[in-house]
Amino acid sequence: MNLGIILALGDSFKNMAKSGQDSFFKKFYLSAFSKEFEKVIIFSYENEQVLGLPHNVRVIPNKYNLHRFIYAILLPLLNLKIILECNILRVYHLFGIPPAIIAKLFFGKPFIFNYAYDYEKIAKIEAKRLNYFLLIFLKPIAFYFASKIFVANKQLMKKVNVQKSVFLSNGTDVNFFKPLKSTNPENSLKLLSVGRLEKQKNFENLIMALKGLKVQLIIVGQGSLKDELLKIAKINEVKMTIIPRVENRGMPKLYNQADIFVLPSYIEGSPKVLLEAMSCGLPVLGSDAEGIDEVLNGTNGRKCGTSSKSISEAVNYLIKNPGFRVQAGKEARKFIVNNFNLEVLLKKEIKIIKEAS
Numbered sequence: 593m594n595l596g597i598i599l600a601l602g603d604s605f606k607n608m609a610k611s612g613q614d615s616f617f618k619k620f621y622l623s624a625f626s627k628e629f630e631k632v633i634i635f636s637y638e639n640e641q642v643l644g645l646p647h648n649v650r651v652i653p654n655k656y657n658l659h660r661f662i663y664a665i666l667l668p669l670l671n672l673k674i675i676l677e678c679n680i681l682r683v684y685h686l687f688g689i690p691p692a693i694i695a696k697l698f699f700g701k702p703f704i705f706n707y708a709y710d711y712e713k714i715a716k717i718e719a720k721r722l723n724y725f726l727l728i729f730l731k732p733i734a735f736y737f738a739s740k741i742f743v744a745n746k747q748l749m750k751k752v753n754v755q756k757s758v759f760l761s762n763g764t765d766v767n768f769f770k771p772l773k774s775t776n777p778e779n780s781l782k783l784l785s786v787g788r789l790e791k792q793k794n795f796e797n798l799i800m801a802l803k804g805l806k807v808q809l810i811i812v813g814q815g816s817l818k819d820e821l822l823k824i825a826k827i828n829e830v831k832m833t834i835i836p837r838v839e840n841r842g843m844p845k846l847y848n849q850a851d852i853f854v855l856p857s858y859i860e861g862s863p864k865v866l867l868e869a870m871s872c873g874l875p876v877l878g879s880d881a882e883g884i885d886e887v888l889n890g891t892n893g894r895k896c897g898t899s900s901k902s903i904s905e906a907v908n909y910l911i912k913n914p915g916f917r918v919q920a921g922k923e924a925r926k927f928i929v930n931n932f933n934l935e936v937l938l939k940k941e942i943k944i945i946k947e948a949s
Contacts, residue, residue, distance in 0.1 A: 593949060594631040596701075598630040598667070598676030598692055600685040601780065604638030610814070612840040622649050624938045627944070633674060635667055635778070666738060667691040668830070680739075680949035682815060684725070686711055689734045696737050704948055705734065706742040707752055709861030709883065711729060712938035717858055718791045729778070742941070744862035747882045762862035763934035765869045771873035771925060772848040780806045780831070784850035784874075786865040787857070789815025789834070794856040794879065794898050796824055799902035801856075803828040805911070810850070812838050847872040850911055852917065856896070856903055860884050865887055867932050870924035875917035877906050892923040 596808040600910040607665075608614040623630045626646035634651045637660050642651045651866065652671055653662050668675045668691050675695050683692045683705035692703035711731075735754055742760040743749050747916055749759050783802070795811060801823060802809055802836030809832040811821070818834060825832040838846055847853065853869035853876045859867075867887070876893035878884040888895050894916075896906035910917055 593629050593679045594633065594677050595625055595629040595885050595945065596626075597632065597634040597788050598681055598683045598688050598703075599634065599636060601664055602637045602691075603679065603684070603688070603746040604636040604640055604654075606640050606944065611636055611837055612843070616840040618644060620934060621938070624935075625649070628942045631677065631679060634714060639925045646922075652758060654816045657820065663689075664690040665694065668695040672699075675701065676770065680704065680945060682945060686730065686734055689730060693737050698801065702739040703737070703833075704739055704740045704742065704945055705747060706744065707757070708744045710748060710751065710859060712842040713859055714792050723736050730830060740944055742944075745860075745883050746860070746883050746886055751827040756857070758915065760941060761932060762864045762867060763932045763937035764864065764928060765865040765934045766932075767872050769844050769847070769868045769871040771921075772844060780808050781851040783807050783809045783852050783854050783907070784847065784869070785809070785854045785856070786812040787855070787870075789813050789817040789821060791817070792858055797898060797900040798854060798903055799824045799832060800828055800854045800888075800900040801907060802830045803904075805904070807831070807907070807909060807911070810871065811834070812836075812837065812846070830943055843868060843870055848875060849876050850906070854903075854907070855879065855884060856898060857881055858898055862888070867928055871928040871932075873921040873925040876924060877910060877912060879903075887927075889927070891920065892927045893920055 605614045608617060618879060622878050623646060623684050627648050632649040637654050637819050638653050639653045639657050652674055680940055681692050681695060681701055681703035683689055683703055685708055689705055693719045695701040696703060710725050712724060713725060723916060738756060741752060741757045743820060744761055798929060809830060812835045816838050853874045855863060855866050855878045857879055859881050866878060878888050878895060879898045880895040894906055894910060896902045
């Protein structure tokens with residue numbers, strides 16, 4: 593059986609490398625897929641050559657260098673012979689759907705995609721009106737033609753509510769993201785957060801929440817709000833460092849060097865960074881929001897609201913209760929090993945893909 597993989601709209605290994613996710617995708621997902629399928633064929637939106645792939649995995653580049661919107665429509669036609677080789681298509685994210693719909697309509701190719709988060713709600717939060725209207729058009733078509741839909745969290749399952757939806761959260765490699773012997777030489781506590789520097793992540797309120805607290809904030813991420821966040825940190829006299837990107841192999845060390853991990857988002861899907869931090873045994877603080885609230889249960893981490901006041905109160909609690917931090921970190925590690933082990937979740941995903949072909 594041959595598996596075709598269609599990346600998210602405009603995505604490529606070159607793009608994934610910007611956030612260090614290319615090595616993660618190769619090491620875990622492609623390694624697992626290569627063992628279970630005769631051929632694994634990946635359609636990239638970049639005219640690129642990719643090294644370090646398993647022997648039966650190949651990348652089909654956008655050799656015409658077409659704009660992502662045009663290529664999304666023409667991809668199945670320009671690569672017809674290769675599309676016909678695929679028994680099933682695995683599509684990443686709702687916006688990656690157009691090539692799969694065309695392949696389904698014209699060539700009868702079944703496809704599965706992951707509904708990773710509430711796309712419409714995030715489009716509203718970030719005032720992306722075009723995305724919002726595209727979603728209204730695209731979502732019902734995707735739901736109708738898909739063979740299965742991987743849904744990232746239980747609240748989303750209620751919203752999708754179609755017979756073909758399957759609950760499949762993100763997972764993490766618990767042998768890679770694990771507690772390490774590491775100490776923080778700073779006198780102040782080190783808080784870590786990871787995510788796009790965009791409205792959805794609520795970093796503005798996180799920074800304001802730390803005013804007057806003896807903590808150091810490190811944010812790993814890139815986005816349009818970088819300059820604004822630096823300005824807010826300066827006004828509130830918060831010691832903050834923004835790191836644009838960290839290779840995936842360097843993330844376990846970074847997690848272990850922190851004292852607390854914070855994810856104050858307005859909404860999430862199945863937040864990988866939260867799972868990774870917890871797998872490293874790090875005490876975590878997360879907003880009581882969709883995608884986060886069903887991971888934190890009170891013993892494996894602490895919840896807060898999305899306001900600066902609520903975040904500040906929760907951070908203060910963690911500062912004053914080192915015993916809770918130690919116990920929460922242990923519970924967090926145990927919870928991830930038992931519920932979000934990537935190896936187990938990948939086996940479930942592969943089984944469903946094979947059944948749907």
